Amino acid sequence: MSSMPAAPPPTLLRRISTFFFTRPNLSLGLTLALPVLWLGIFYLGALATLLIQSFFRLDGFTGRIIRQFGLQTYQELLLPSNLDIIWRTTIMAAAVTVTCALIAFPLAYYVARYAPYRVKAILYLAVLVPLWSSYLVRVYTWKIILAQEGIISWVVNTLGLGGLLDAVLGIEGIGGPSLSFSLIGTFLVFVYIWLPYMILPINAALERVPKSLVEASADLGAPPGYTFRHVILPLAFPGVVAGSIFTFSLTLGDYIIPGVIGNSSFFIGQVVFAQQGTAGNIPLAAAFTVVPMLIMGVYLMVAKRMGAFDAL
Amino acid sequence: MKKLSFLMIVFVLLLGMVSVTVAQDGMMTEIGPGEGQVDIVAWPGYIERGETDANFDWVTSFEAETGCAVNVKTAATSDEMVALMNEGLFDLVTASGDASLRLIYGGRVQAINPDLIPSWSTVDERLQSAPWHTVDVDGDGTVEHYGTPYQWGPNVLMYNTEVFPEAPTSWSVVFEEQTLPDGESNVGRVQAYDGPIHIADAAQYLMYHNPDLGITDPYSLDRDQFNAALDLLRQQRNLVARYWHDAFVQINDFKTEGIVASGSWPFQVNLLKAEGQPIASTVPVEGATGWADTTMMHVNAPHPNCAYMWLEHSLSPKVQGDLAAWFGSVPAVPAACTGNELLTDEGCATNGFEDFEKIRFWRTPTAECGDDRGAVCVPYYEWVTSYIAVIGGR
Numbered sequence: 001m002s003s004m005p006a007a008p009p010p011t012l013l014r015r016i017s018t019f020f021f022t023r024p025n026l027s028l029g030l031t032l033a034l035p036v037l038w039l040g041i042f043y044l045g046a047l048a049t050l051l052i053q054s055f056f057r058l059d060g061f062t063g064r065i066i067r068q069f070g071l072q073t074y075q076e077l078l079l080p081s082n083l084d085i086i087w088r089t090t091i092m093a094a095a096v097t098v099t100c101a102l103i104a105f106p107l108a109y110y111v112a113r114y115a116p117y118r119v120k121a122i123l124y125l126a127v128l129v130p131l132w133s134s135y136l137v138r139v140y141t142w143k144i145i146l147a148q149e150g151i152i153s154w155v156v157n158t159l160g161l162g163g164l165l166d167a168v169l170g171i172e173g174i175g176g177p178s179l180s181f182s183l184i185g186t187f188l189v190f191v192y193i194w195l196p197y198m199i200l201p202i203n204a205a206l207e208r209v210p211k212s213l214v215e216a217s218a219d220l221g222a223p224p225g226y227t228f229r230h231v232i233l234p235l236a237f238p239g240v241v242a243g244s245i246f247t248f249s250l251t252l253g254d255y256i257i258p259g260v261i262g263n264s265s266f267f268i269g270q271v272v273f274a275q276q277g278t279a280g281n282i283p284l285a286a287a288f289t290v291v292p293m294l295i296m297g298v299y300l301m302v303a304k305r306m307g308a309f310d311a312l
Numbered sequence: 313m314k315k316l317s318f319l320m321i322v323f324v325l326l327l328g329m330v331s332v333t334v335a336q337d338g339m340m341t342e343i344g345p346g347e348g349q350v351d352i353v354a355w356p357g358y359i360e361r362g363e364t365d366a367n368f369d370w371v372t373s374f375e376a377e378t379g380c381a382v383n384v385k386t387a388a389t390s391d392e393m394v395a396l397m398n399e400g401l402f403d404l405v406t407a408s409g410d411a412s413l414r415l416i417y418g419g420r421v422q423a424i425n426p427d428l429i430p431s432w433s434t435v436d437e438r439l440q441s442a443p444w445h446t447v448d449v450d451g452d453g454t455v456e457h458y459g460t461p462y463q464w465g466p467n468v469l470m471y472n473t474e475v476f477p478e479a480p481t482s483w484s485v486v487f488e489e490q491t492l493p494d495g496e497s498n499v500g501r502v503q504a505y506d507g508p509i510h511i512a513d514a515a516q517y518l519m520y521h522n523p524d525l526g527i528t529d530p531y532s533l534d535r536d537q538f539n540a541a542l543d544l545l546r547q548q549r550n551l552v553a554r555y556w557h558d559a560f561v562q563i564n565d566f567k568t569e570g571i572v573a574s575g576s577w578p579f580q581v582n583l584l585k586a587e588g589q590p591i592a593s594t595v596p597v598e599g600a601t602g603w604a605d606t607t608m609m610h611v612n613a614p615h616p617n618c619a620y621m622w623l624e625h626s627l628s629p630k631v632q633g634d635l636a637a638w639f640g641s642v643p644a645v646p647a648a649c650t651g652n653e654l655l656t657d658e659g660c661a662t663n664g665f666e667d668f669e670k671i672r673f674w675r676t677p678t679a680e681c682g683d684d685r686g687a688v689c690v691p692y693y694e695w696v697t698s699y700i701a702v703i704g705g706r
Contacts, residue, residue: 058693081701088704143561147568177500178569181553264506264555265704274696280414281693
């Protein structure tokens with residue numbers, strides 16, 4: 001009655017648990033091993049292989065790859081026709097990013113600060129639903145919308161503004177016989193496709209701006225414009241940068257949209273595809289892939305300088 | 313799982329190395345019992361088992377007779393085909409001439425033994441030793457056949473009959489700025505193929521109009537000839553607002569973008585005609601380029617016996633005729649041209665059987681010209697870079 005029952009022998013599960021509890025480094029290592037290996041082999045390993053490949057070159061006579069380090073492939077990369085492609089892609093990515101930011105910010109601002117609950121839900125859905133449908137279907141649909149005999153030219157012509165459209169399409173360099181055959185069309189579709197990736201991070205950033213700060217600013221006599229510039233915008237800026245990283249890098253790498261809509265001028269993604277698939281020139285394809293990586297690297301550094309990641 | 317995929321990568325890499333070293337050896341001398349399956353890389357629509365249209369089925373009977381189940385992996389471009397064959401694990405591929413030499417010299421396909429294919433003798437004599445699959449790779453003085461011819465067809469000039477009441481007689485409508493019969497310029501109303509192989513079309517045009525260049529073969533261009541072709545293509549760049557690469561997008565362009573003339577395939581012509589569009593096609597005086605496909609066998613084909621059985625089956629007049637009717641192509645076996653219900657007796661002529669001499673078939677350009685000029689020709693990888701530059705306006 002008074003004797004204490006002996007402690008039951010520890011179960012297997014408990015012993016295993018104790019084993020790991022007393023060796024925290026081992027449990028941490030085991031937990032992280034798989035993700036780290038995955039990251040190391042499939043992400044960093046692949047990138048390293050890519051980088052190495054870009055220093056090889058193609059033998060002009062046999063068309064075979066010579067596995068010796070050298071800079072010849074990079075010399076080839078700097079030919080005027082290739083620089084054209086790099087510039088074209090970068091300018092397009094920048095233009096798409098700025099336009100997306102200009103469209104996304106007011107919308108995200110309204111959703112975050114003014115929209116009633118129900119409207120908010122509907123707007124979120126409106127932004128998200130297109131992402132659930134097939135990217136290819138949307139791109140090919142735009143091909144038809146922008147066609148010479150498509151709905152946009154029909155509406156414009158019905159309104160008697162055909163001359164205006166022709167004037168826009170007559171712009172040297174970005175125009176063409178119809179919207180779907182011009183870089184303007186490529187630009188429009190890029191903006192449409194990537195816009196949600198800009199809206200969502202900006203919206204998330206704006207949602208996190210405390211109301212109290214805005215009210216305090218007003219209480220201290222700041223006019224709304226001043227509050228916007230000095231309180232809201234700096235706090236929401238990391239969201240803009242996050243969105244711009246999406247739109248910028250996605251445009252840099254895409255090879256479907258310029259393949260369907262535009263004036264057939266190549267973008268970086270298409271050249272990579274053509275060089276590795278059609279030409280078998282894997283070194284040049286790899287060198288071309290290094291270009292967006294460098295551009296993004298510079299971009300991220302500039303963004304960091306501007307304090308975009310301070311809030312992270 | 314991860315370890316497994318790592319092992320698979322190692323395995324594939326090893327396979328790649330091995331396949332390069334043993335490329336020329338091991339031509340089979342007899343066909344053993346079937347292995348139960350055969351894996352084929354093919355163009356869409358090339359191997360039908362009656363799933364799209366019950367009338368078009370040339371697989372079911374083969375499977376019943378040989379016990380070899382047919383697995384098809386479709387590929388949309390020659391480059392995809394080369395990539396798939398580089399991976400290995402397939403038995404056969406229906407390679408066009410712009411892929412076949414790459415496969416042969418890359419050591420991806422093996423020489424076949426015509427003695428094991430009874431129908432070999434029925435193949436169109438014009439195709440039996442065609443240069444895009446008959447090569448002396450090992451340099452021993454005798455040529456080897458790398459596959460059996462499957463189908464061929466021309467790259468025709470497709471045009472809008474409302475703009476051209478009579479068929480255009482020259483490719484100049486897509487190469488030179490001019491006023492079309494409807495009184496308007498052709499700027500922005502014509503198209504060209506966006507594959508580098510289109511340089512050959514320009515070369516063929518020059519062959520006829522500028523004989524001083526001495527072009528004898530549009531796929532073997534020395535530096536001067538190549539540059540002349542590029543100049544012509546730069547001129548064409550001013551006429552072409554958008555190049556085509558997807559057959560269905562081109563069909564759309566003819567319907568909604570006001571495109572009235574372009575190089576094209578009988579496939580698009582037939583589909584547009586079937587929709588009642590005012591479309592027709594012609595082979596102009598300069599001739600045309602074309603494609604001729606060859607069923608080729610992987611150097612390490614896992615199911616060689618079934619593969620040989622398929623090669624034999626693919627040459628039967630029934631298969632050849634049905635396929636020609638389905639795809640708008642020309643059979644590699646002339647016997648297929650008569651007595652086939654689906655193709656009808658006029659089918660071969662409609663699809664271009666008589667145009668063979670006017671067609672210069674796609675072939676991968678190599679540095680080796682293949683004639684007494686030696687190795688001074690522009691290789692394919694330069695065709696790619698240069699064509700990208702031309703399209704980019706350089």
